[in-house]
Amino acid sequence: MDMEIKIIGLEGIPLIKKGDDLSQLILKAMEKQGIQFFEGDILVIAETAIAKSEGNVINLKDIKPSPKALDMANTTGKDADLVEAILQESVEVVEVGPDFIITETKHGFVCANAGIDESNVDQGLAKPIPTDPDSSAHKIRKTLENETGKNIAVIISDTQGRAFREGAIGTAIGISGMLPVWDRAGELDLYGRKLKTTSIAVADELSSAASLVMGQADEGIPVVILRGVSYFQKLRSEFATIKSLIRPKKYDVFRK
Template sequence: MCVNIIGIKKIPLIKEGDNLAEIIINNADDEGIEICNEDIIVIAETAVAKAEGNVIDLKSLNPSQNAMEISKKTGKNANLVEAIIRESTDIIKLGPNFIICETKHGFICANAGIDESNIEHGFATPIPTNPDKSADQIRKKIETLTEKDVAVIISDTQGRPFREGAVGVAIGISGMESLWNQEGKLDLYGRELQTTQTAVSDELASAASIVMGQASEGIPVVIIRGVDYFKILRNNSANSKPLLRPKEYDVFR
């Protein structure tokens, strides 16, 4: 399998109301990139949040007493802490300059996934309200306009337990399964796999992150081409929910 990771470099700064599907197709075309069958299109969550008008004006928030106390413990700005609390269903752990939360979506991540980068000073973007729905809407528009079968992943950058550094992960997906259950397949020595599940959507989001970058690269959309398991995992009703580990199996809490 030979995989190509193609960044679309001329995507403009996204604003509320922008049609991301049209922007992706038009700017890809400007760069001589044709959307092809079985392309997997990875979009940074900040671009989706901006297009949907899901932006927090931190200056407008009035920090609660709880936010003020957490601000003192973590060293984080009290207004940002208030935003984090509002986007969370549970505060799991506090540390120096981080707050581990369970978001309204069920994700366990730092600071409820709220991002202050690549947006005007004093504002922040939370995780899109319904990333799977957003991915589905964008995929359907792209498929209608191009007459190609594609998948769309909305990605975020998150840390991991016991590991330094952050990687790209999938928070929304449409057009293919997020997990690949390979139970029953044989390994190199003929042994049958018992419990092997591969988080293919996270692997793809992480691969896209290599090209997207984290700073001023300005590449919020990446096309991954040549993934040979696309047909196996093709499913227009799939979503990211299988990635969420049930609480009773979450040994890290």
């Protein structure tokens, strides 16, 4: 059995501007590298690329901080304009501390600073999480499948921290073409016992794998192909969304 997974970074994708067709930029980069899609390839795209192409960028100079933002800026040491942007992208503030604001975003993600990022954009700008990452992934997937005739999946990834752990990893915030969670309950372990509650966040695992090549600084590789993922066909879905990765608030024992 072939257990090899390849992680292929697409080089040569230019700095992305509002209105750029990401699907065509991806196909051109693949052509230059002599790469073609295989059946079951999984494409991981950095949310920065999505935000820029969709024009989903905040000019912090245009924001007027509210009294709440000014107060939280004093607590966190963050710029008040950025704090106001965080509040505008959130439905709930979960926790505030030195240099961090944990919120629930409009999408339902619980993360630091509503997922707003100031890296890899011009000075004074910031990138919120794309408005509808699932829809963005779906549009790109359908275009690429129609162009190439191959069944693939597309994941939109973001860099996020994790509770009780230092450092950040690649995390899936949007998906199309495959389920983001693999429920393995009922399967047998090595000793013949049935698994009862085992589910695997495969979309997050794949996003983290892609980030090994994608990087977090000036690598300039916003798109990665993962090839050889054996469970692609098992999890293939035309209707998958990222929602099954989000734990319902009623099961969140840390947030009351």
